Amino acid sequence: MRCPRPSVEKDIRVTPDLILPYDGVQPDFASRPVWCGRGSTVIGAARIGAQAWIGDDAVIRADGQSVTLGERFWLGHRSTVHIATLVRGTQVGDRVTVGRNSVVHACTVGSDVVIEDDVVILDGAEIGDGAVIEAGSTVFPRAQLPGGYAYAGSPARPKQKVNADDVAERAERLRERMGDGPTPPAGDPPEVEPSVFVARTATVRGRVSLGAGSTVLFCCDLNAEAGPIVIGADTNIQDNTVIRTRGEGVVIGRDTTIAHNVRIADSRIGARSLIGIGAAIAPGTLIADDVMLAAGATTDPGQILEAGYLWGGRPARILAPLDAEKRATMIRIVEGYCRHGREYRAAQEALS
Known part of the structure; x- marks a missing residue:
């Protein structure tokens, strides 16, 4: 189904600002998201689990391959989930938290994973259950990062062991810091030719x-x-x-x-x-x-x-x-x- 239009107060945003089909396929929401921020965008063959939280200017784009996101997926402000067109989709487990300005690209992410701010996860990477990717890290293509560790650096390498309580605490702190993003000043739509x-x-x-x-x-x-x-x-x-x-x-x-x-x-x-x-x-x-x-x-x-x-x-x-x-x-x-x-x-x- 398409995400339903809100029937609650106007200041509670439960529909992405922009939903577009790709190749005739609409995004599929298991249930109405908890929150959809300003400028949030969802495209194509994306399946989004229950109780999703989609931040300001967050993008989920499934144009050419599918994106599957589990329950209680949290996508921070200005973060992007995308695929490798005609090559590889993206699959994410349950209870995954993504911070600000991060990219989850054509990869597989397990459940109970925390991806902090300014992280890049590249094509073919596999992140195990219960892992933490610390802020500013880059997960290189086809890297395999087992669960139970915090990873840092570029390329991301194991930093320390973490348990379920550590991961849950980091996820909670990340969500609490997210807050509500500032509203950018509106610009007039640019005049462009038809090919743009x-x-x-x-x-x-x-x-x-x-x-x-x-x-x-x-x-x-x-x-x-x-x-x-x-x-x-x-x-x-x-x-x-x-x-x-x-x-x-x-x-x-x-x-x-x-x-x-x-x-x-x-x-x-x-x-x-x-x-x-x-x-x-x-x-x-x-x-x-x-x-x-x-x-x-x-x-x-x-x-x-x-x-x-x-x-x-x-x-x-x-x-x-x-x-x-x-x-x-x-x-x-x-x-x-x-x-x-x-x-x-x-x-x-x-x-x-």
């Missing part, structure tokens, strides 16, 4: 230029009130990415992917590049054309990332040359998001 998609739950303010075929996805926040933001043709800005300028502005070249929950300050990012999930781009960074920046990586202010390499780490360093397989993957992602943009624009307009 801007999600209804995205916020776009100031001098923002969007190239033909570009996409700005759900719950992104683009603030160009202090300096311009220029986004090239066919470039995709994925869920919960925040771009904020302080003067010089941000320029992103064409055919580039900015993944989920990226943070970008005044900088230049070249064409045909990929900025990985949860990365942070410091002011003054210059990223050349044909660069892949790994998930969870950061740059130093003023850092220059040379063309033709995979960069990663905190701060980023060269890990390997970009091979033909990585370049082909980057092209496929851009093509896929151009297609997504057309599909989402049609589905969003059908709600009007």
